[in-house]
Amino acid sequence: MIATLNLSPIGNCAATALIDQRGRYVWACCPRVDGEPVFSALLTPAAGEDAGVWSVEIEDEATIEQAYLRNTPVLRTVMRDRHGNALEVIDFAPRMHNLNRTFRPWAFYRIIRPLNGAPRVKIRVTPTGHWGRDHATATSGSSHIRYDCGAETMRLTTNAPLTYVRSSRSFRLEGTLGFHLGPDEPYPNDVLADCEHMLRATTAYWQEWVRTLHLPLEWQEAVIRAAITLKLCAYEETGAIVAAMTTSIPEAPGSQRNWDYRYCWIRDAYYVVRALNRLGAADMLERYLVYLRNLTDMSAGGHVQPLYSVSMDAALTEWIAPDMHGYRGMGPVRVGNQAYEHFQHDVYGQMILPLTQSFFDQRFLRPGTIEDFHAMERVGERAFAMYDKPDAGLWEFRTKARVHTYSALLCWAACDRLGNAAAALGLPDRSDFWTDRARIIRHSIETRAWNEKGGYFAGSFEGEEVDASLLQLFELGFLPPDDPRCVATFAEVERQLRKGDNLYRYIEPDDFGEPETAFNFCTFWYIEALHLMGRTDEARELFEAMLRRRTASGLLSEDVKVDTGELWGNFPQTYSLVGLITCATLLSRSWTAIR
Template identity: 30%
Template sequence: MRDGGYTPIEAYGVVGNLETAALVAPDGSVDWFPFPHVESPSIFGAVLDAERGGRFRVGPADSGTGTLGYLDGTNVLQTRFETGGGALTVTDFMPPADLVDHPKKVLYRRLDCEEGAVDVELAFDPAFDYARTETTLEATDTGLRAAGREERTTLEAEFDLDIDRDAGRATGATTLEAGRTEWVLLRCTGAEDAATDPAAALSDTVDYWRDWSHDCPTDEHCVFGGPWHDHVVRSGLVLKLLTHAESGAIAAAPTTSLPEDVGGVRNWDYRYNWLRDAGFTVQALSNLGHVGAAAAYVSWFLDLCGATEPATIQPLYGLHGETALDERELDHLSGYRGSRPVRVGNGAADQRQLDIYGELLLAVDELHTHDRSLSADEWTVVRDIVDYVTEVWQEPDAGIWEVRDGPKQFVYSKVLCWVALDRGLALASDHGYDAPVDAWRETRNEIRESVLQKGYDDELGAFVQTYGDGTTLDATGLLLPVVGFLPFDDERVQGTIDAVETRLREDEVLVRRYDGSDGLPGEEGAFVLCACWLIDALALSGRVETAHDRLETLVEYVNPLGLLAEEIDPDDGTYLGNYPQAFSHIGLVNSALYVGAAQGGELPGPPPMGIRLGDPIGMDDY
């Protein structure tokens, strides 16, 4: 399974506690585990350097890989191994931070011998602080204690351990016979001496996840009650797993520097919250029945925005609202399969991305359809943002794709500025909020005329990526009708869909982001989210059968665990980019919603974007 010491991205399972997460390989090795938070330095990081990154394996001594699966409706991972002498199941989980009866800073690993006898081995090789800190080990009565500069762990295991203090690692072995269960606990800083009841922790963790996931509608007439129900439920569980229990912020992914181009430089840290995800995230969560989670998310970013001026709102934040996300390169790590540099932090936090304001308004407006109104202070934040958009919409920016070759006049950024004004006007009109509606309406019309004149290319018959560029096509053009800028039957919309089909679609369903330069060397895979956008546009354009077939094809790319990375290599179907990726799962949920609705399924809640907004709001002079 491992290629040069590296496990394929799509082969990993993930567990977590709503503060951090761990990647578990099919051989029973924890290859990625940042602590105490998902954006913290790693304790185990073999996924980024197979030699020095550190790992923690438990599994049979004579079996290379097992079969991974989640307990139904949970984020509790099980790996089943078949050996020459018997069968072993390893169950991995962390109690969610909401479960106050159990210490949340513990990684539990339960070993169950189900038949025969299995020789089990343990390899414990922590590498604190991205392998930048020397590890010290000392034996304890129940196992061993490992420490770096700031963090420490205590390993509890009834194994005969051989501790190599010079190397900072330990190995151990035991034999389990049929019917025997052993627990291996990794206690992290803050939980070294906490009382634990492993069996109760597992039971309560299973109940927690099943209570949460069962909110997803299952009625056969509901759009989510059909053939994609299990994929939708798993996607909801992924989004919850990536949600920070304290703030409600959602990480784009729990990993950093998993490459978009193996061996290349397109390696980024995604362990932060991007405001651009807001509208579609709120839509997905709300329609899955998790309106409370969506509301917490909206409240979190409105608080962030209210603490600063609109001009200084960042495209992304740490999960506690941190603003200093300085991008750094870890030169001592070789990178996943030689993909360097390994980066931590993300320089996009310092970019100007004008689309974020429209995406924030999409989220606020979406939540309003679920009867969540704004407080006076929250409306002040929203009004200030819309006012600011009237001042800056004509300026260039880095765009949704965060290009690093200079600011440009991105069409999608202009459209999302239009969205900010459009939704601001709708909110003010529908709910009686105070606003300079005449000025907003005038600017909204100016933006629309600008986009139609400069963002559409008559010869191409499609909307392009930037003003003045009639050659570069961008998948964001598929979103213009979804956000209500133009109706789906507009010939310019249909022309854009056809152009994406012709120039950006790689196979039956996979879609590239764009076909122009972005200032970086190398190639990238097809973006799962863009495939979802094309499915949405087809479904809401009346091409329902095609959209249905495309969604059926897309779910074939979902791995057996129900997880998706950011990108897929169209040549061989392997995963690329950080994993699991929130935006990919958001796209899958929303595509199931749109296709199901287009086929006549019943919506689980108020109609979402694209259905409710098939025609633009308030466009009297459309």
């Protein structure tokens, strides 16, 4: 079976899994999103063709239909055979309020329920260990199967016949079956009753959370699905937010641009919380601020990496998993990410921008304090020290460094927002201090990033190239959209980087040659810029084209192949979903339209 990105994520902000359109678990890592995959079929494990899945198969299959329960990440797959028999499979990770806390273990529930007749089914559970090298060793108890995956051991508890499950033998489905997959711990409860209870409670939790969102009038279904999925990309215990749930889905076929995105990029997480904040979802922002405050303490005003693990581990040494052949056999499969060694100076702005909101937002349970501000000042000092120093930039070039305009812009934003925060705290001297530093950086950007010959802002100081991040010059408030310099820069970005309905990140060759795919987030930046430039009808048309590009589950990956429209890159990509939410809120008609 050829792997595709037509996948549906389930999760609970601790456990995540990707399920394909046939109802098979093909990707899930244990004991957390950046751990080792126990369901690994998405990346073709060496353990064999049937390895790394948890499937339910109906004999004499006729049709399979799949959809989420409304406003939840609970997935329902309906299978019918050629004789009129039918069944449904319900998949979810439990999440509910219990004992004054949120219950969200690393665990999955699966319910298999006959809908019509007595279909014959085959249940295949074949987790892998050692990054796809081996089938997990299975041993049975009275109502459970233990899977020793090497680094982790899981327990599947069920009322299904264990003989049939272990042998993957087909049998008649004459009643409802319940499955709980979690840590290797005794499960003392009635598993089927628990399945039904957890389904009700989990459904209620998510539908209540969605009810708190401030949605645009238009495109609500798309926005809700994007918002739920962004929340699934949070590792709530620490507040971290991962860039995607997968590793090593190539940016383009056979390109070797295979990266591990299961970590918390400071940049990506900033855009996530900013997008959700547009919808009023302050819960994720508050938890992420805890992660940032811990990171601020760790850095003590010194170097900050672009990314960390969800537990804030700094060393993410990159290596290649030898027993994983890759998505459609297109390796390598990388674990870890060498970008943790990079200098990317925009991170200082992306730390301060979300933290600044804590001094203004009265909803927060913990408002920002004077102590928080002084800790942020240490980050600001670093931003001011590094704004005109070469770095790898937000596109993470591995073999060349420049003074990137985007990095300088975010350092400017760091100082500018510190000035705003100081004013809110009644510290006029500190406000003047940081406003002055922002003014110094502004002058450098306006003189050194401006390409006099071309008449536009370049992607680097004294440079000539352009990249899509220049569209952030007016989005971040550095210049108004109608400033002639912004208008000229927008026109140059559009001229060089737009290809059909897509905007490339850049077009100059990088470490791996010329880019072959367009970055979906950049296209959303372009749509946003079109709107700010007064071309709203064109922006709406392009936004609708992007919506048509989504998978059956309503999601997007990182990249798109311009000539075929096929999605590539890690999935689901938070950047892309951020762009969807941002553009929908900007472009939607006002709620006053329904008066």
